Structures are given as structure tokens and as C-alpha cells.
Amino acid sequence: MSEQISVRVLFFGATADESGMRSMHLDVPAGANSHDAFELVLQQHPRLASHKLLFSVNQQYSNGDEVLNEGDDLAIFTAVSGG
Secondary structure, eight states: OOOEEEEEEEEOTHHHHHHTOSEEEEEEETTOBHHHHHHHHHHHOGGGGGSOEEEEETTEEOOSOOBOOTTOEEEEEEOOOOO
């Protein structure tokens, strides 16, 4: 069995409404990147896929390539347009 790490997933705005929670812990395989974790969240909360989503790792916008470490924060939020 491969080693697992735990990251905290934070939901904001519409993503909190869709998921029904503000945060959760997610176990991912060691070496997983932020995109892998994001996909696992979508599997658990498929209604999120209907939104245009952005995510960040430890308060930095993510491109999906960042390798996650134990205790990292993965924030998921909807894209906001300015005006």
C-alpha cells in the first residue's frame, strides 16, 4: 500500500454551498500534485464540476503541478469577474 498524506481542502463561496461544508481533510498518495487532489475532490463532490473553478495551494494560485505535502491547504473557489 502506498503512503498517504493528508491535506486540508477549503471551500469558499459557491463551492461551500455546493459541497455543504467549509473544509474537509483529504488523503492523497504521497507525491500527488494539486490537480490530482482537485480531481479527487470533484469525485466526492461532482456538482462542483458545473462551476468555473480556481484553486490555490497554501494561498498561492495553483497551476495543478505543485506536489502536495502533509498539511498543505488546497482552497477551491469560483472564478470572480471584476467590473
